[in-house]
Amino acid sequence: MRTSDRCTPGLRGALLILLLVPLPALASPSYPGVVESELETACPPPCAVCHQDQNGGKGTAIKPVAESMIDQGLEGDDEASLRAALAGLDRDAVDTDGDGISDIAELKAGTDPNTDGQAPICGPQYGCGARVCPSARFDFAAWFVATLALAVAMARRRRRAAR
Amino acid sequence: MHRSRGSRSAAVRRQFAHSSWGFGLVAFMVSMVWTTVASAYPWMIRHGYGGCAGCHADPSGGELLTKYGRAQGDLILRMRYGNTELSASGSERGTRTSSSFDDFDDFDDAGGGKEAGNADVRQAKAGGAGADGKRQEVEDLDEPGSVSAAAGGAGGRSADETQEDEGPGAASGFLWGLIDTPDWLLLGGSFRYVNMLRGSDFRTFPMQADLYGQMAFGAIRLAGSIGVARVPVGSPHARAAQITTGQGEELNAISRTHWVGFDLGPEVLLRAGRLNVPFGVRLSEHVMWVREATKTDRESDQQHGAALAYSGSLFRGEAMLIAGNYQINPDRYRERGYGVYVETLVTEPFATGVSSLMTVAEADNITLEEQKTVRGAHGVFFRVKVSEPVVLMFEADALHKSRRELGYVGFLQLDYEPVQGLHFGGTGEVLDRGYRALPSATPGIDLERAAGLGKPRFGGWLTVDWFFLPSLEMRIDAIFRQQDPFTVMGQLHAYL
Numbered sequence: 001m002r003t004s005d006r007c008t009p010g011l012r013g014a015l016l017i018l019l020l021v022p023l024p025a026l027a028s029p030s031y032p033g034v035v036e037s038e039l040e041t042a043c044p045p046p047c048a049v050c051h052q053d054q055n056g057g058k059g060t061a062i063k064p065v066a067e068s069m070i071d072q073g074l075e076g077d078d079e080a081s082l083r084a085a086l087a088g089l090d091r092d093a094v095d096t097d098g099d100g101i102s103d104i105a106e107l108k109a110g111t112d113p114n115t116d117g118q119a120p121i122c123g124p125q126y127g128c129g130a131r132v133c134p135s136a137r138f139d140f141a142a143w144f145v146a147t148l149a150l151a152v153a154m155a156r157r158r159r160r161a162a163r
Numbered sequence: 164m165h166r167s168r169g170s171r172s173a174a175v176r177r178q179f180a181h182s183s184w185g186f187g188l189v190a191f192m193v194s195m196v197w198t199t200v201a202s203a204y205p206w207m208i209r210h211g212y213g214g215c216a217g218c219h220a221d222p223s224g225g226e227l228l229t230k231y232g233r234a235q236g237d238l239i240l241r242m243r244y245g246n247t248e249l250s251a252s253g254s255e256r257g258t259r260t261s262s263s264f265d266d267f268d269d270f271d272d273a274g275g276g277k278e279a280g281n282a283d284v285r286q287a288k289a290g291g292a293g294a295d296g297k298r299q300e301v302e303d304l305d306e307p308g309s310v311s312a313a314a315g316g317a318g319g320r321s322a323d324e325t326q327e328d329e330g331p332g333a334a335s336g337f338l339w340g341l342i343d344t345p346d347w348l349l350l351g352g353s354f355r356y357v358n359m360l361r362g363s364d365f366r367t368f369p370m371q372a373d374l375y376g377q378m379a380f381g382a383i384r385l386a387g388s389i390g391v392a393r394v395p396v397g398s399p400h401a402r403a404a405q406i407t408t409g410q411g412e413e414l415n416a417i418s419r420t421h422w423v424g425f426d427l428g429p430e431v432l433l434r435a436g437r438l439n440v441p442f443g444v445r446l447s448e449h450v451m452w453v454r455e456a457t458k459t460d461r462e463s464d465q466q467h468g469a470a471l472a473y474s475g476s477l478f479r480g481e482a483m484l485i486a487g488n489y490q491i492n493p494d495r496y497r498e499r500g501y502g503v504y505v506e507t508l509v510t511e512p513f514a515t516g517v518s519s520l521m522t523v524a525e526a527d528n529i530t531l532e533e534q535k536t537v538r539g540a541h542g543v544f545f546r547v548k549v550s551e552p553v554v555l556m557f558e559a560d561a562l563h564k565s566r567r568e569l570g571y572v573g574f575l576q577l578d579y580e581p582v583q584g585l586h587f588g589g590t591g592e593v594l595d596r597g598y599r600a601l602p603s604a605t606p607g608i609d610l611e612r613a614a615g616l617g618k619p620r621f622g623g624w625l626t627v628d629w630f631f632l633p634s635l636e637m638r639i640d641a642i643f644r645q646q647d648p649f650t651v652m653g654q655l656h657a658y659l
Contacts, residue, residue, distance in 0.1 A: 032396040033412060044396035044410060048531045056397060059646075123531050124496045127408030127415065128489070 034079050035107065038086050042110040043122035049112065065103055065113045068096045205444050206554040206578040206586075208546045210239050213506075213514050214479050215445070220349055220377045220386055222432050222472040223481050223504075224445040225461050226420065227351045227375040227386065228658070230336075233634075236658075237335035241630040242584025334633040338659055349377040349386075352659030362648030370654065373419065387421030387436075400449075403491055404463035418490075419465055435469040437490070440502040441481035442518045443558045444544050452594040452622065453558050456572040457520060457540040459502070466498070480505035485522060498522035498538065512548030517541075518560075527565075538564045542573075554578045562597055568617065570597030576624075588626035592644070595619050614645045621645050634658040 032044035047056035050066035058076060066074075072088030075081040088094075090104045096113050097106075103113035112119040205224070215224030218232025228236065334340050337350045344350050355371035373390030392401035393414045404417040422436025439445070442459040449455075449462035458464045470483035481504060487497030500523055506516030519541045527536040542560030549555055559573035576590040598617030614620035622644035629637045636656040643649055 030395040030397060030412075036396070036411070046531060047397045048529075053530045057646075119533065121531065124402075124528050125408070125410060125492045126402040126490060127405040127410075127492075 031079070031082055034082050035086065038083060039104065039108050041107055043125070045107060045121055046123040048123070049107075049114070049121050063114050064096045068094050068103060204240070204447065205546055205556055206580075207240075208512065208514060209548045209551065209554045209578075209580070210235075213508050213546075214474050216432075216472075216474040216479075220375075220384075221420070221439060222474050222479075223439065223441055225439055225447075226373075226388065227349055227377055229349060233335045233337075237633055240584065241633055241635075242582065339633060347379050349375075349379075350659075351375045353656060354659070355654055355656045357652060357654045359650065359652045361650045364648075373417075374659070382426040384424040384426070384432075385422075386424065388419045390417050390419070391415065392417045401463055403488055404465065405490055417463070419461065419463060430474050432472045432474075433469070434472070437465050437467050437488075438470050438483060439465050440485070440520065441470060441472075441483050441504045442502050442520050442540065443504065443542065443560065444546065444556055448590075448624075451574060451590070452572050452592045453560060453574050456562060456570075456594055456596060457560055458498075458538075459520065459540075466502075478505060478507050480516070491528070495525035495533075496528040498524045506544075513545065514547075515543065515545035517543050532566075534565065536565045540572075552580045554580075562595075564597060566600055567597035568600050570595045572596075584630040586626070586628040586630075588624065588628065590624035590626070592622040592624070593619050594622070622647075 031050075032047070035041060036044040047053070048063075050061045050063050050069070051057065052060040052062055061070075061076075068089060069082070069085040072085035072092075072094075073081055074085035086104070089102070093102045094104075095102050097116045099116040101109075101111075106113040107121075109118075110120055110122050111117075112121045207218075212218065212235075214222075216222040218229055218235060219225060220227040220229060336342070337344055342350070352374040353371055354369065356368075357370040358367045359365070371390070372392070373388045375386075375388045377384055377386035379385075391414055392404075393412060394401045395412055396410070401415070401417055404419045405415045406418050407416045409415045418437065420437050420439065422434045422438055424432050424434040427433055439461050440459045442457060443453060445461070446454060447461075449460035451460075454460035454464075465488070466483070466485045467487060467489045468483050468485040470481055472481040473479060483502045485498065485500050485502060487494070487499050489497070491497060500521045502518075502520040504516055504518035506514050508514050519539075521537070521539040523535065523537045525535055526533050540560045540562050542558060544556070544558035546554065546556045554577070556576045556578070557574070560571065562570035562572060564570075572592075572594045574590055574592045576588060579587045581587070594615050595618060596616055598612055612618050622642065624643075625641045627639045631637060634657060636658075638654050638656065640652045641650070642652065
């Protein structure tokens, strides 16, 4: 087999090694995904529903609803315990924030079971085609485009005038 | 005496045509699947590269390489297995000899990120430096092989000999030289595959798969990246760069950058689109705290907006008006404001700068609090070549955010390259995101002061990085961080 002398055996070997690296499943199921599939929620619950913030991490699941689920047997890195905890919340109609709506109902509705009221829990959605909420506030992008168009129009007009 | 680019590439193509069809097919498929996490290597200052615009399409560094950047990467980045004479000469060309390394713009004369797409600008650059003969060098450096020829000359060998035996040949081109692109087109890509042991949790996954390109028509440039990513729900990575709308664990298409640029002169580039936020040292380690806490990494923290970059002889910098990331919805989570850095070459091997960032959003996309959130970071950084193999880099930033006390983040990194292509690194990090100033309206969100949250949190990296073949890199990092399990990460990186 003839090969390019630019493509040295070493290089070809390295390429082959790269190609032979097995491509595994990319990610293991996570708790938000389990909650989403179990409860058919409007969005995967963000980490901040249970954790201190969106960064998640061990030792930071300190929100009240997380404690309610821990009371139902939730443990870390154990999806079965999460499913059991969700079932327990549903069975006992646990209402952590005492607003009259059960935690499970709130999660299904996309509201925060930690706070009294209807605070939405679905955080940012990603991708160009995701839902966009129109905003009445100052839109920098629109103003930038409009300013650019205006500048071009003025420049052309000035050039015509100069002729 | 150089073989023309066309004849050389034709020869490569002929030779490749005789090689295994299977190999070609696999290479093609790989090129279609892999994507680029091109890297910026700020320690290239050791070779006299204080700035980035000569080797990267982005004037502040990262991602797509110019042809000159590819050639220099082949000459002075990868291991040469004994051909140190050539490497040293390549490095010397970067510095224009150590005594002449007094200029961020040295590299710029070799293309300024545009390649040959704008002959006027290039000639202006060359003309501006014509007194010291740089004009001829510019013409020479357009050919990757020409660098080796010059280096070969320095080594007392003929140019042809050097080019054939040692120079940055076709393997430094796109897809290891399999495809020769026209002057107006730059193509690149990266694939980064990671094996990670975090505590007792072992994971193996492709970390990055992007393709990059730039077209230049006169003074106008169009550039962007396209790739794929699959991350768990809730992952802080990749999501913000999605262009498809899967919110789960499915594969999504991503675009980290896409922009239109206009060269206002040889040193000034105006761009609009999704851009890397200009701030601090442009590291390739996107999880380094300085990049995470300031949200200025090149992984997915880019923002839409307009930026003006200047790459001068003693100063360089970029200022960006941030219009928000339009790949995040709804609008209340988009951050708007500015990012800016300015860096100056103080002495021969010492560059230092300042950077500042300020944004405002209607809601906090980290805590999900529905309150206006102002976030800022302001700091200093430097890079210094201590000796030929040793480079030190440092950054310290003050952090502020609504409803939080003042915080800070910083790193100090030493890069030691005893043999060309083999790097040993040590990095120290510190982080305090700032303790919550007022009790939250959300129960449970208020925590005791802890490392990283009102108290300093420390971390350290030990790194071995080996550029073992053209455009191929193996890297191992051992990461020690307070409150995190000990992590060992090995990665294989191919730059297409």
